[in-house]
Amino acid sequence: MPKHAEEIMQGFGQKYFEEGIAFGEARGKAEGEARVLVRLLEKRIGAVPETLRARIFAADLASIEAWVDRAIEATDFQSIFDRN
Numbered sequence: 001m002p003k004h005a006e007e008i009m010q011g012f013g014q015k016y017f018e019e020g021i022a023f024g025e026a027r028g029k030a031e032g033e034a035r036v037l038v039r040l041l042e043k044r045i046g047a048v049p050e051t052l053r054a055r056i057f058a059a060d061l062a063s064i065e066a067w068v069d070r071a072i073e074a075t076d077f078q079s080i081f082d083r084n
Contacts, residue, residue: 030061037064040071041080052077 034056041048048056056064070080 030059030064031057033061033064033068034059037068037071040068041077044071044074045077048077052081055081 037056038048038053056067059067067080070083074080
């Protein structure tokens with residue numbers, strides 16, 4: 001393969017590598033926030049049902065952060081998760 005083609009492929013691959021790293025970091029942050037949310041819910045409200053736990057861990061970071069804000073003063077799961 002000509003040297004020019006290798007340079008093009010390295011640049012192409014680098015872009016996707018960097019995107020993969022960014023995605024992994026964002027997902028890791030969301031997972032950490034999800035763990036904190038579950039812990040907060042267990043302390044404030046009680047055992048978190050498995051279906052709700054799955055929903056939390058599948059959510060994006062913005063949703064988890066909004067739920068944490070609501071969970072700080074909530075007394076039940078519904079007031080945290082049943083909002084539009």
